[in-house]
Structure formats: C-alpha cells, structure tokens
Amino acid sequence: MTKEYLEIVLTPPECTIRDLIANTRQNESINRGNRDQHGLEQGNRSPLECHILGVGGEIAASRALNVYWQPTVNTYKAPDLLENLQIRTRGRHDYDLLVRPYDKDEELFLLVTNSGVPGDPMYRVHGYLNGADAKQSKYKKDYGSRPSAFFVPCGDLKPLSSLIRIIIIAQAIHQVKTKPTLNDSQPSQLGK
Numbered sequence: 738m739t740k741e742y743l744e745i746v747l748t749p750p751e752c753t754i755r756d757l758i759a760n761t762r763q764n765e766s767i768n769r770g771n772r773d774q775h776g777l778e779q780g781n782r783s784p785l786e787c788h789i790l791g792v793g794g795e796i797a798a799s800r801a802l803n804v805y806w807q808p809t810v811n812t813y814k815a816p817d818l819l820e821n822l823q824i825r826t827r828g829r830h831d832y833d834l835l836v837r838p839y840d841k842d843e844e845l846f847l848l849v850t851n852s853g854v855p856g857d858p859m860y861r862v863h864g865y866l867n868g869a870d871a872k873q874s875k876y877k878k879d880y881g882s883r884p885s886a887f888f889v890p891c892g893d894l895k896p897l898s899s900l901i902r903i904i905i906i907a908q909a910i911h912q913v914k915t916k917p918t919l920n921d922s923q924p925s926q927l928g929k
Contacts, residue, residue, distance in 0.1 A: 740863075740891050741898070742850075745797040747858040755796055758808045759788035765810050782828065786855050794826025794849035797860035801897065802904055819904070821845055822865075828853030830861055833888035834871065842869035848894060864894025 747755060763785045765771075782790075792808075795817050799806035804818055817824040825835050826849045834848040848863040866889055876887040 742861040742863045743801045745860050755792045759792045761810050762788045791826050795824045798824045801862040833890050836871040836887040840868045
C-alpha cells in the first residue's frame with residue numbers, strides 16, 4: 738500500500754474546459770431541481786465550486802493515467818474514465834478516499850486531491866481501491882449528520898503505478914486484437 742502521488746497542474750486551456758463543464762453540470766443540476774443526496778452542508782464551498790473540483794480531478798486523473806477523458810453532463814453514477822474507474826476528488830490533500838455503501842463493488846475508485854482553494858490548478862493523483870475492498874468495517878465512519886460512508890486512508894490504497902501498469906497492458910492487448918493487418922491478397926494502400 739502507498740502514500741505516493743503524482744502531482745498534475747492543469748494548463749490554462751484545461752482550466753477553461755474544467756470551468757465550462759463544471760458550469761454546465763451546475764446549470765443542469767439547477768434546471769433539474771437536483772439536491773445533494775449525501776447531506777452536504779455548503780459551508781465555505783458553493784455547489785459550483787464542488788463541480789469545478791470534481792471536473793478538475795477527472796482531467797488530472799486522465800492525464801496521470803494517459804487515457805482519454807470524455808467531458809460528460811448528467812451521467813451521475815457512470816464511470817468517469819475507462820469502463821469502471823470512478824474518480825473521487827477531495828478538497829484537501831489530507832482527506833481519505835470516499836466510497837459510499839451503494840457504490841459498485843467491482844468498480845475502481847481513484848483518489849485525487851486538491852487544496853480546495855477555488856481555481857487551484859494543482860491536483861494530486863493518489864492510489865486506488867476497488868469498491869469491495871474499500872467497504873471494510875474499519876473504514877466506515879459517520880461525519881456529522883451525513884450518512885455513513887467508507888473513508889480509506891492514502892496509506893491503505895493500492896499504488897497509482899500499479900493502475901498505470903494495468904492500463905498499459907490492457908491497451909496493448911486491445912491494440913493487438915484490433916490492429917489491421919495486410920496480407921498478399923489485399924491491395925496496398927501505401928502511396929495513395
């Protein structure tokens with residue numbers, strides 16, 4: 738298990754995209770009449786700032802893992818990256834990975850942290866754990882009036898480097914399976 742992380746600083750264009758998608762998500766939430774489902778009290782962070790934090794974490798994770806990030810709106814519980822990767826962005830660097838009881842056991846949950854200062858482009862991409870392993874009783878906590886959830890310390894997460902290796906291997910296998918081949922009976926497309 739690890740306390741390693743990879744620091745990612747979003748570029749100005751990435752910050753622009755982050756802010757655009759976050760604004761779109763917030764506007765959609767308002768239009769649909771959505772409310773926080775986990776008892777979040779706004780305190781010092783507005784709903785828009787929560788969206789900015791989350792979108793920034795998704796972009797940082799995609800860069801750290803070298804995978805494509807599809808900017809989405811109204812997808813809620815769908816994986817943020819790849820087919821089963823949920824990005825959990827927290828607004829302080831000393832916060833734990835947050836997994837909720839209804840989260841899927843087979844999905845992977847990657848911790849990304851930020852200072853929580855609005856607009857901060859620096860994110861730390863930490864380790865990950867699957868939902869089943871995160872839902873151990875030793876991680877279950879109640880904070881204030883919010884529903885119980887699981888909070889996994891960074892030191893108990895699997896290292897980011899192992900997730901990167903898994904992704905590289907999966908991409909290589911996919912590339913071998915889908916790589917077009919030419920044989921003698923096919924006309925050459927070279928030079929056309």
